[in-house]
Amino acid sequence: MSILQERTQQNKKKRSRAARWDVKYSPYIFILPFFILFALVGLFPLAYTAWVSLNEWSLLGGQGDFAGLDNFTSVLNERDFWIALRNTLSIFVIQVVPQLIIATVIAAALDRNLRNATFWRMAVLLPYVMMPVAVALIFSNMFGDRYGLVNNVLGTFGLSPVAWHNDVLASHVAIATMVNFRWTGYAALILLAGMQAIPRDYYEAATIDGAGAFRQFFSITLPQLKPTAIFVVITATIGGLQIFDEALLYDLAGTGGPDKEWLTLTLYLYNLGWRDLDFGRASAVAWLLFLIIVVIGLLNLFISSRISSSQGKRK
Amino acid sequence: MFPRKKMTALTAIAAAGALGLVLSGCSPDAGNQNGKVQLTLSTFGNFGYTDKLIEQFEAEHPNIDVTHNIAADGEAARSNLFTKLAAGSGLSDVEAIEINWTTELRQYADKFHPVPGEDIAEYGDWVDFQKKPVTTEDGELFAYGVAIGPSAICYRGDLLEAAGLPSAPDEVAALLKGNWKHYFEVGQKFAAGSKDAKWFDSAESIYDATIQQMANPYEKEDGTLIAASNPEVEKAFRETLAVAPELSAGFDQWTDDWYTGMASGDFATMMCPSWMLGLIEGAAPDVKNWNVANVFPNGGGNAGGSYLTVPKQTKHPEEAAQLASWLTAAPQQIEAFKVAGPFPGRVQAFDSPKLPEVTSEYFNGAPTGEIFTERTQAIKDFAFKGPRHAQITAAASSAISRVQSGNQTTDESWKQFVQEIESLK
Incomplete structure (x- = not known):
């Protein structure tokens, strides 16, 4: 009898301990897969790239002598790096501003009560499904300096042709157009989701007050859309700082232009690694790019938190 | 839960997939079916x-x-x-x-x-x-x-005729026989008689062809970098760009525009390594007037x-x-x-007796087998290519492109080229 009692007592204790552990640790186990995966495909490459960047390292020859920070100083002294930084930021700005405006307009149009709404929403997303490489090939052809479609059209209107491959700004506009072709629809859908989350009461109240469609758009839709727009800007920033396919395929040489007109940071990195076979310096650029993205990400966070707090004050 | 039928279907698919994995896993490893x-x-x-x-x-x-x-x-x-x-x-x-x-x-x-x-x-x-x-x-x-890639000269017979020059392959070969200077001089004659068409496609291809004929254009066998200090290189660079405004159609090689130019008659001649024939035929399938002349400026040259x-x-x-x-x-x-x-x-x-038999229908029946055999035998010097050759070549064609587009003068562009070469050390 006593033995039996003791056993049940022990069992109870065990069970309660297991239950406590269950509560305490099992959440960690549930989120563990993500962290294992992240460590494997995120953290490890990051750390290994840092190690490579401190050495002389050839793609084929492998590790060479320890170089300290030499790779970083040599990259920072290179004209190409700064030009690539300039181009990346310039293409990003040229790309993201029109993208936001056009995407908002498209989203506003889709937000109306359209017939076959799903069809139109899918149609907007269609360019996003296309391979970036295919987009780049087609657009590069359109932006040909002499026989490109765009210059031909300009010619029929009596305008002089644009030197798409020899002018810094023109080449940035062309590349930003390719990026926007793919991403505007995606941004429009996210903005559309944001618009549909806006309570319809606002619009009803506005209609009763006599506000027209435009007034409603600027006074209700746009202010309510701010958080979604900030999300779109942040994802566009991360994507925009990594523009690669479009720049690589903008001409056949893939070197970023005769005077590096459209050399982006990722293209610069790729050319160091795979053309010059210099993995040490390519890794240094990768880390510099990482730091730049972190800085711009923090800037984003700062600005967006200020926007939302100033919004709070107004209320 | 899944209805029963769906369940079995799923299991069957999974099983088939697993079996497929096992089967396909065998073949590449064993290497012999x-x-x-x-x-x-x-x-x-x-x-x-x-x-x-x-x-x-x-x-x-x-x-x-x-x-x-x-x-x-x-x-x-x-x-x-x-x-x-x-x-x-x-x-x-x-x-x-x-x-x-x-x-x-x-x-x-x-x-x-x-x-x-x-x-x-x-x-x-x-x-x-x-x-x-x-x-x-x-x-x-x-x-x-x-x-x-032994090189000959490809030309548009109709454009030469229009400018008052002979157009039969033998005549063109005789006309162009000589050094680069002679090739440019004939070009000037052509330019005087031609309406819109230019003499050659791109200053890059001319410059490249002259570089390929030097024994050590950019690097010595012991690894010394001489691209920027080699007077022959600078001479080729400047001389090509000096005649370019008058003679070059101003294309950058390998661009879509360049390929279109082959079809639209923007230029009358181009450097033609044997593999270029296929590119021209592909880019201008409807043009009937392309031909090959058994000649190359300064003797022979190999490209690629x-x-x-x-x-x-x-x-x-x-x-x-x-x-x-x-x-x-x-x-x-x-x-x-x-x-x-x-x-x-x-x-x-x-x-082999089979090689001279090869002719090209597209190039008006040109005896390409014979022509390129002779062009191969004409090659004397060919460029030594050290480990940095590809980068220097890319820098040089960028430098020429900067001048062709009018963004820089020859002096500015050469200076930047020299700087880029310095950074390769």
Whole structure:
């Protein structure tokens, strides 16, 4: 009898301990897969790239002598790096501003009560499904300096042709157009989701007050859309700082232009690694790019938190 | 929960998938289905290796099956090759390479099986300028020469006639015989009589062709960088750009515009390595007036070339070597030349009665076999290409492009080129 009692007592204790552990640790186990995966495909490459960047390292020859920070100083002294930084930021700005405006307009149009709404929403997303490489090939052809479609059209209107491959700004506009072709629809859908989350009461109240469609758009839709727009800007920033396919395929040489007109940071990195076979310096650029993205990400966070707090004050 | 029927269907799919995995897992590892050795061959662009040619090899070697993979362009093939060489696995049993990659690959020649002595004993030697770029310090070859790029001049007969110049191939050859200066002078005559068309396509291709004729344009054999200090290079750079405004159609090579220019008659002549014939025909299929003249400024010149390699990664080095040898043997080289234009690099091919028989219908029946054999024999000096050759070439064509577009003067562009070369050290 006593033995039996003791056993049940022990069992109870065990069970309660297991239950406590269950509560305490099992959440960690549930989120563990993500962290294992992240460590494997995120953290490890990051750390290994840092190690490579401190050495002389050839793609084929492998590790060479320890170089300290030499790779970083040599990259920072290179004209190409700064030009690539300039181009990346310039293409990003040229790309993201029109993208936001056009995407908002498209989203506003889709937000109306359209017939076959799903069809139109899918149609907007269609360019996003296309391979970036295919987009780049087609657009590069359109932006040909002499026989490109765009210059031909300009010619029929009596305008002089644009030197798409020899002018810094023109080449940035062309590349930003390719990026926007793919991403505007995606941004429009996210903005559309944001618009549909806006309570319809606002619009009803506005209609009763006599506000027209435009007034409603600027006074209700746009202010309510701010958080979604900030999300779109942040994802566009991360994507925009990594523009690669479009720049690589903008001409056949893939070197970023005769005077590096459209050399982006990722293209610069790729050319160091795979053309010059210099993995040490390519890794240094990768880390510099990482730091730049972190800085711009923090800037984003700062600005967006200020926007939302100033919004709070107004209320 | 799933309805019962769906459940069983799912299980069946899963089981089939697992079985498929097991089955497919077997074949690549064992390397022989029905007792045959499975070889993979990777090329890019158009090597002229038709299915028929591969089938012929399989018929002659009944123990070998060949799978031929073709990459769209050289750039994709290059990054694939270098990445997998670095990774140490994943390459095909036979991999094609381009002459421009040999400068880097030569340093890693030990990653490839050398060409066995029996190959040369049976199939004969290659021409000098095909062999040299793939010869290691020990005198071994790490690649089998596929094709070379002896150059002639391609021209538009109608445009020459319109400018009052002769247009028959023999006459054009006689007209252009001489050095680069002479070629430019004839160009000036052409420019005087021509309406819109220019003399040549691009200053880049002219500059490149002159560089290919120098023994040591950019680097010495001991690794010294002389590109910026070599007076011959600067002379070629300045002289080409001096005549460019009058004679050049101002295209950048390899652009879509350049290809369109071949069809639209923007220029009358262009440098024509044998493989260029296929490009012109592809870009201007409806133009009837392209022809080839058996002549090249300053004698002869070679541009480009390709090779096959047998990486050490292969599990079947013997069979892979057989395939590489066979494909680069003279009869197959001539076949490939007929199909796609890469010109044979084996000396034996020049003795074959089949080579002079090759003509090109598109180029108004030009005896291309004969022409390029003679152009090959005319080659005296050919550029030594050190490890930095590709980068310098890219920097030079960018420099020329900057002047052609009017963004910089020749002096400014040369200065920037020199700076870029300095940073390569």
